Amino acid sequence: MHIRLLLLKSTPELKAVGAKVFITGIHGWVRVVSDGKRSTVTAQHPDAK
Secondary structure (H helix, E strand, C coil): CHHHHHHHHHHHHHHHCCCCCCCHHHHCCEEEEECCCCEEEEECCCCCC
């Protein structure tokens, strides 16, 4: 539980530098596929706020 709180507190800072933040408790499953140069991310609930 403590780790989850740290992640949620860091979300604004991560977004401020352009990072996309996915939290499985909010977005559902998250799949990342990479060919070593590019990556794509798919989330079960991509529009969750």
